[in-house]
Amino acid sequence: xxxxxxxxxxxxxxxxxxxxxxxxxxxxxxxxxxxxxxxxxxxxxxxxxxxxxxxxxxxxxxxxxxxxxxxxxxxxxxxxxxxxxxxxxxxxxxxxxxxxxxxxxxxxxxxxxxxxxxxxxxxxxxxxxxxxxxxxxxxxxxxxxxxxxxxxxxxxxxxxxxxxxxxxxxxxxxxxxxxxxxxxxxxxxxxxxxxxxxxxxxxxxxxxxxxxxxxxxxxxxxxxxxxxxxxxxxxxxxxxxxxxxxxxxxxxxxxxxxxxxxxxxxxxxxxxxxxxxxxxxxxxxxxxxxxxxxxxxxxxxxxxxxxxxxxxxxxxxxxxxxxxxxxxxxxxxxxxxxxxxxxxxxxxxxxxxxxxxxxxxxxxxxxxxxxxxxxxxxxxxxxxxxxxxxxxxxxxxxxxxxxxxxxxxxxxxxxxxxxxxxxxxxxxxxxxxxxxxxxxxxxxxxxxxxxxxxxx
Numbered sequence: 001x002x003x004x005x006x007x008x009x010x011x012x013x014x015x016x017x018x019x020x021x022x023x024x025x026x027x028x029x030x031x032x033x034x035x036x037x038x039x040x041x042x043x044x045x046x047x048x049x050x051x052x053x054x055x056x057x058x059x060x061x062x063x064x065x066x067x068x069x070x071x072x073x074x075x076x077x078x079x080x081x082x083x084x085x086x087x088x089x090x091x092x093x094x095x096x097x098x099x100x101x102x103x104x105x106x107x108x109x110x111x112x113x114x115x116x117x118x119x120x121x122x123x124x125x126x127x128x129x130x131x132x133x134x135x136x137x138x139x140x141x142x143x144x145x146x147x148x149x150x151x152x153x154x155x156x157x158x159x160x161x162x163x164x165x166x167x168x169x170x171x172x173x174x175x176x177x178x179x180x181x182x183x184x185x186x187x188x189x190x191x192x193x194x195x196x197x198x199x200x201x202x203x204x205x206x207x208x209x210x211x212x213x214x215x216x217x218x219x220x221x222x223x224x225x226x227x228x229x230x231x232x233x234x235x236x237x238x239x240x241x242x243x244x245x246x247x248x249x250x251x252x253x254x255x256x257x258x259x260x261x262x263x264x265x266x267x268x269x270x271x272x273x274x275x276x277x278x279x280x281x282x283x284x285x286x287x288x289x290x291x292x293x294x295x296x297x298x299x300x301x302x303x304x305x306x307x308x309x310x311x312x313x314x315x316x317x318x319x320x321x322x323x324x325x326x327x328x329x330x331x332x333x334x335x336x337x338x339x340x341x342x343x344x345x346x347x348x349x350x351x352x353x354x355x356x357x358x359x360x361x362x363x364x365x366x367x368x369x370x371x372x373x374x375x376x377x378x379x380x381x382x383x384x385x386x387x388x389x390x391x392x393x394x395x396x397x398x399x400x401x402x403x404x405x406x407x408x409x410x411x412x413x414x415x416x417x418x419x420x421x422x423x424x425x426x427x428x429x430x431x432x433x434x435x436x437x438x439x440x441x442x443x444x445x446x447x448x449x450x451x452x453x454x455x456x
Contacts, residue, residue, distance in 0.1 A: 013028070013084055013087070013088075014084075014087070016087060016090065016091070018091060018094075019091050019092070019094050019095035019124070020088055020091045020092050020095060021095065021124060022092070022095075022119065022120050022121065022122065022123065022124070025088055025089075025091075025092045025119060025120055026120035028084075028088060029085070029088070029116060029120070032081050032084060032085065033054075033057075035081075036077075036078065036081045037052070037054055037057075039077055040052050040074050040077070043070075043073060043074065043077070044070055044074075047070075047073075048067065048069075048070050050067070050070065055277070055278075055280065055281035056281075082106075085106060086103050086106055089103040089106050089115075089116075089119065090103045092119045093119070095124045095125070096119070096122050096123075096124060096125055096257050096259065097125040097256070097257040098253065098254045098257050099253050099254075102115075102250060102253060102254070105250070109178065109182070110178040110179070110182045110183055110274065111182060111183070111186050111243075111246075113270070113274055114183060114186065114187065114267055114270045114271060114274065117266070117267075117270040117273070117274075118263055118266050118267055118270060121262075121266050122259050122262060122263065122266070123259055123262075125257065125259065139195065139198060139261045139262075139264055139265070140198040140199065140261050142157075143195055143196070143198050143199065145199050145200075147200075150195075150196050150199070151196060151210055151213075153195075154192050154195035154196040154210060154214070155192060155196075155210055155213045155214040155217055156214075156217065157195060158188055158191050158192040158195065158214045158218075159214065159217050159218050159221055161191070161268050162184060162187070162188050162191075162218050163218065163221055163222075163225070165179075165184060165187075165268070165271060165272060165275065166180065166184060166222070166227065167227070168272065168275065169184075169275050170227070170386075170387045170388070171387060173275060173276065173279040174279075174387060175275065175278060175279045176387075176388050176392055176421070176422045176423065177275070177278045177279070177422075177423040178278060178423045178424060179271060179274055179275035179278050180275075180423075181236060181239055181240060181243075181422070181423065181424065181427070182239070182243055182423075182424065183271045183274060183275070184240075184271065185215060185239075185240040185241070185243040185244040185247065186243050186244070186246060186247040186250075187247065187267050187268065187271045188211070188214055188215060188218065188244060188247065189211040189214075189215070189243070189244040189245065189246065189247020189248040189249075189250070189251060190247040190248070190250050190251040190254075190263070190264075190267055191247075191251075191264045191267060191268065192210050192211050192214040192248070192251070193207045193210060193211055193247075193248050193251025193252060193255060194251050194254070194255060194260055194261065194263055194264050195264060196210050197251070197252075197255035197260070198260070198261045201255055201256055202252070202255065204249075204252050207248045207249075207251060207252040207255075208245060208248050208249075210248075211244050211245065211247060211248030211251070212241070212244060212245070212248070215240065215241065215244045219233050219237070223379060223380065224380075226379065226381055226384045227386065228377070228386050228388075229324075229377025229378050229379040229384060229386065230377070230378045230379065231323055231324060231325070231375060231377060231378050232377065232386065232388065235428075235431050239424070239427050284419075285394070285419035285420055285421040285425075286419065286420060286425045286429075287396065287417060287418070287419050288417070288418055288419075288420065288429055288432065288433070289415055289416070289417045289418075290415065290416050290418070290432075290433050290436040290437055290440070291413060291414070291415040292413070292414050292415075292437050292440035292441060292444060293411060293412065293413045293414075293444075294411075294412050294441070294444040294445065294448055295405070295409055295410070295411055295412070296409060296410045296411075296412050296447070296448045296451050296452065297408075297409050297448075297452050297455065298408070298409070298410060298448075298451035298452050298454065298455035299404065299408050299409075299410060299455070300361040300362060300402040300403075300404050300410045301361045302451050302454050302455050303361070303402055303410045303412055303447065303451045304360055304361035304364075304402060306447045306450040306451050306454075307364060307400045307402070307412070307447055308331075308333050308342070308364065309331050309332045309333045309342070310330065310331050310443075310446060310447060310450060311330060311450065312329060312330045313328060313329055313330065313442065313443075313446045314446075316442075318438065318442070320435070320438055321347070321438075321442075323378055324375050324376040324377060324378045325374070325375045325435060326346045326347050326348040326372060326373065326374050326375055326376075326439075327346060327347050327439060327442060328344060328345070328346055328439060328442060328443050329345045329346060329347060330344075330345050331343065331344040331345065331443075332345075333355075336358070337355065337358045338355055338356060338357065338358050339354065339355060340354075340355045340358070341353070341354055341355070342354075342355060342366055346372055347376075348372040348373045348374070348375070348376060349371075349372025349373070350370075350372065351368055351370065351371050351372070351395070352368070352369045352370040352371075353366035353367065353368055353369075353398065354366060354367055354369060356397070357399070361402055362401065362402050362403070363399065363400070363401055363402070364399060364400045365397065365398070365399035365400075366397060366398055366399070367396065367397045368394075368395045368396055368397055368398065371394065371395050373389045373390075374389065374393050375389065377389075388422065391421070392420070392421045392422055393418065393419075393420055393421070393422070393432065394418060394419045394421075395416060395417070395418045396417045396418060396419060397416075397417045398414070398415060398416045398417065399414070399415050400412065400413065400414050400415075401413040401415075410451075412444055412447065412448070414440045414443065414444055416436050416439075416440070418432065418436070420432055
């Protein structure tokens with residue numbers, strides 16, 4: 001008897017054949033998570049003096065960027081857990097009648113948690129139900145049966161819960177995390193397709209069309225309700241669009257499963273739970289640095305004077321700054337040496353920059369104790385205050401380095417350090433680095449122009 005139980009457990013965990021129920025799948029998942037966390041906690045604490053907490057699996061990119069040895073060890077120890085996790089996910093997908101290749105979602109951060117919660121809640125398919133229509137529930141009773149009525153109904157209805165989730169994340173939880181930029185578009189893609197297909201199976205491109213239509217409708221509502229402006233929505237769409245397509249693709253492949261019409265409310269609840277869990281993590285924003293360099297046909301002594309403070313810059317010609325993004329206007333300084341206060345005035349207000357390093361004429365460094373909003377949102381309304389403009393992007397310090405090179409010229413290098421509390425951090429880093437580099441060039445070119453005129 002005991003040998004049969006052991007054999008059965010072994011087959012459940014290591015054999016690719018067969019199926020697993022939702023109870024076994026969920027309980028085994030939690031047990032494996034508990035074992036992996038404690039293993040990682042012992043390794044990181046004993047060998048690296050690092051406290052390892054459960055939330056760190058939610059945002060792996062923020063935790064190990066400067067701990068490569070620990071990351072390598074934890075990755076190696078994760079291999080058996082990954083094997084069992086993928087194996088059980090394949091068997092669970094088989095049990096609900098979904099394609100087993102969807103187990104690839106196991107490897108996508110945040111989405112894998114939504115996926116796990118859904119698989120843990122959905123019941124198994126009924127034997128012999130492959131060609132039977134799904135059992136009716138309150139979701140299928142709400143959705144019209146005709147194709148285009150169902151299309152517009154599903155696209156429109158999907159917007160309401162997504163707006164509520166977005167409002168909860170940014171206004172209640174004050175969090176622009178993976179739940180907003182990864183979880184929400186994925187859930188909307190799945191949700192919309194499953195609503196639309198609750199009576200009849202839909203084609204793949206039709207599923208993509210309704211998901212993207214719903215995504216665009218949500219974006220319009222976000223602007224109309226003054227939650228965000230056009231600039232930030234444009235930047236977000238480059239990540240939200242592809243993830244919405246991924247969600248629509250998942251919806252397409254699971255629409256024929258027997259209990260697919262039970263999934264829409266499940267994934268909404270899962271996303272709400274994970275948004276709260278994400279907010280609870282006590283992580284610090286990631287710090288990044290952006291460096292820009294220009295060559296000036298003037299000696300460092302002249303360039304230095306125009307770095308410390310500079311006259312008003314010419315009116316902006318760069319189309320980017322005409323969209324509402326903050327841009328530098330002038331800089332002035334009170335005092336000299338360490339402790340002097342530099343004020344760099346932008347279109348949205350001044351940066352207050354106490355000098356921390358003063359090595360004339362080669363190195364000027366300053367901290368940032370106060371900064372204005374990074375932009376003025378482009379919108380239909382006179383003025384809006386999106387939550388992300390308040391503290392989610394923070395410049396922490398900056399510096400100028402001047403190096404004398406050949407023929408009396410100067411290599412002028414400007415660097416800005418900043419923290420970004422938006423996720424995925426490395427996606428938003430692409431935008432932030434690009435914009436900061438444009439700001440750098442506006443200042444560096446102005447300093448070059450002033451210095452070369454004075455040198456001549």
